[in-house]
Amino acid sequence: MLTLRLGSRDQFAALRGFLASTGYTEEAVCRKLGVDGLHECSKRLSDCDGRLQSAAPSVLKVLVQLLIAGKSLPRTEVARAIPPAPLDAMKALGILSAHSPHSKHIVSAVALYPVQRLFFASERWNTTNSSAEAKDYVFSPVNSLTHEFLRLLPQDPCDLFLDLCSGTAIAALLAAKGYARHSWAVDIASRATRFGEFNRRLNAVENATVMQGDLYKPVKGMKFDRIVAHTPWVPSLKRRPIYADGGPDGERITRAIIKGLPRHLAPGGRFYCLAANLEREGEPYEERARRWLGARQSDFDIVYIEAEKKGPLQFAYRTTRATKGAWREMDQWVEHFRKLKIKNLVYGLLVIQSSDTKRNCFTVRRQKAENGGIAEAEWLRTWESAWANSFRREQVMASRLTASKGAELHVLHSRENDRLSPSKFTLTSAHPFAVEFVCPGWVAKLVERCDGTSTASEHFEAGQREGWIGAEVSAADFVRMLGELISRGLLEVGGFEPPRQKILKPQSA
Numbered sequence: 001m002l003t004l005r006l007g008s009r010d011q012f013a014a015l016r017g018f019l020a021s022t023g024y025t026e027e028a029v030c031r032k033l034g035v036d037g038l039h040e041c042s043k044r045l046s047d048c049d050g051r052l053q054s055a056a057p058s059v060l061k062v063l064v065q066l067l068i069a070g071k072s073l074p075r076t077e078v079a080r081a082i083p084p085a086p087l088d089a090m091k092a093l094g095i096l097s098a099h100s101p102h103s104k105h106i107v108s109a110v111a112l113y114p115v116q117r118l119f120f121a122s123e124r125w126n127t128t129n130s131s132a133e134a135k136d137y138v139f140s141p142v143n144s145l146t147h148e149f150l151r152l153l154p155q156d157p158c159d160l161f162l163d164l165c166s167g168t169a170i171a172a173l174l175a176a177k178g179y180a181r182h183s184w185a186v187d188i189a190s191r192a193t194r195f196g197e198f199n200r201r202l203n204a205v206e207n208a209t210v211m212q213g214d215l216y217k218p219v220k221g222m223k224f225d226r227i228v229a230h231t232p233w234v235p236s237l238k239r240r241p242i243y244a245d246g247g248p249d250g251e252r253i254t255r256a257i258i259k260g261l262p263r264h265l266a267p268g269g270r271f272y273c274l275a276a277n278l279e280r281e282g283e284p285y286e287e288r289a290r291r292w293l294g295a296r297q298s299d300f301d302i303v304y305i306e307a308e309k310k311g312p313l314q315f316a317y318r319t320t321r322a323t324k325g326a327w328r329e330m331d332q333w334v335e336h337f338r339k340l341k342i343k344n345l346v347y348g349l350l351v352i353q354s355s356d357t358k359r360n361c362f363t364v365r366r367q368k369a370e371n372g373g374i375a376e377a378e379w380l381r382t383w384e385s386a387w388a389n390s391f392r393r394e395q396v397m398a399s400r401l402t403a404s405k406g407a408e409l410h411v412l413h414s415r416e417n418d419r420l421s422p423s424k425f426t427l428t429s430a431h432p433f434a435v436e437f438v439c440p441g442w443v444a445k446l447v448e449r450c451d452g453t454s455t456a457s458e459h460f461e462a463g464q465r466e467g468w469i470g471a472e473v474s475a476a477d478f479v480r481m482l483g484e485l486i487s488r489g490l491l492e493v494g495g496f497e498p499p500r501q502k503i504l505k506p507q508s509a
């Protein structure tokens with residue numbers, strides 16, 4: 001039973017003020033738990049526990065033990081750490097309660113922790129498997145998937161923001177506090193909506209609205225500048241908890257959201273979705289997503305950044321293991337995917353942009369670089385939009401081109417007429433995307449020569465003059481290829497360099 005109560009403003013203010021005054025910040029909590037990010041402790045809370053036990057007594061320690069680790073603590077210890085007003089507020093709001101009616105111990109019913117500069121209440125993630133399997137269990141945002149989802153949302157200012165499948169309303173509230181004029185959070189589950197509204201009040205976010213309902217129903221007739229969704233995407237053979245259940249093909253919710261975009265995305269608006277999807281023979285996911293946009297599909301651009309790809313068998317094995325299913329279940333999965341003609345399951349970020357000018361739309365897919373994120377995806381979207389508007393073409397022809405620092409050329413030599421001759425040219429790069437681009441010989445030669453001293457026009461003229469660009473390559477072909485090479489991060493043009501590669505922290509032992 002959910003004990004959270006949407007209490008008075010004063011109660012929320014007392015709790016918020018107290019948490020802020022104690023330095024209950026994400027950085028301080030992570031330091032206390034010995035993790036780099038709160039999402040890390042969702043799996044390693046027992047490791048963190050030892051560290052907590054040995055920490056010196058402090059208010060922060062009590063808060064972390066009670067509100068994150070879910071420990072039951074003696075009333076006297078809690079009363080020493082938390083002054084009467086916030087303690088009463090925590091009880092009135094249904095966060096803290098006595099362990100049992102006559103118990104001398106106090107326990108928290110939910111988890112409550114800082115994320116960025118806000119506080120969030122959610123289900124406990126260190127709960128028993130059976131409660132996590134309950135149909136309306138609210139997806140706790142303290143996990144690597146939500147962490148990745150939040151990391152993949154651009155934070156440039158926007159007007160109206162919609163978070164579909166909002167769970168604890170984390171994306172909507174962070175957007176409202178950070179960069180959106182007003183945000184809406186919509187979730188179908190009443191339990192999730194209660195958490196979302198609780199969190200809105202706890203953080204006094206006045207420019208956000210939390211609503212319960214099926215996808216766009218609560219915001220019927222409205223258009224948004226940005227729509228984001230971290231959808232339930234697990235293909236389901238049987239009924240699963242609502243946070244995971246994506247229907248038999250895993251795409252039920254994502255598909256319905258994309259179908260609704262022509263009605264709800266304002267011109268120039270953007271949609272960001274992190275989910276797993278299916279690829280059928282001969283039909284890449286991004287092409288299927290385009291079809292779902294329906295009659296107005298040519299008004300939209302699509303960028304898909306694939307992060308992971310699994311074969312059906314791999315998915316069947318991992319899911320059967322994770323749900324402790326019987327081997328028979330694996331066979332059922334394999335048969336299920338065979339019927340649906342599934343080739344792969346892909347997991348990644350889908351960005352759909354509603355074009356605000358009349359031009360050809362684009363669909364582009366890349367594979368995520370090892371440490372790539374939203375900066376790379378946004379760079380690609382911006383580049384492709386400018387390229388589709390075609391005003392950059394003359395500019396690019398007049399620019400000095402440089403082969404990207406990470407670009408490599410691999411040449412395969414094959415035996416021909418008793419001699420080994422170059423027969424296949426592959427350009428590769430690890431950043432901004434993981435790229436393997438098989439290209440004609442003249443393209444390999446061009447990239448080899450791009451050292452920043454000559455313009456694209458000069459390269460084209462030299463290529464024709466010296467014969468390494470054949471007569472069959474027209475000026476239009478050449479420009480088109482430049483666009484491809486720049487978009488793949490193999491060539492760089494001044495003023496449009498991709499974001500610099502982030503240096504990964506060495507893994508701790």
Ligand SMILES: C[S@@+](CC[C@H](N)C(=O)[O-])C[C@H]1O[C@@H](n2cnc3c(N)ncnc32)[C@H](O)[C@@H]1O
Nearest residue numbers: 139141146165166167187188189214215230243
């Ligand atoms: C994977 S969770 C994501 C929660 C949150 N956005 C996050 O990242 O932590 C998916 C959420 O979708 C909600 N949901 C499922 N079907 C829905 C629907 N038809 N309309 C709105 N929300 C839905 C579930 O209740 C759940 O909270």
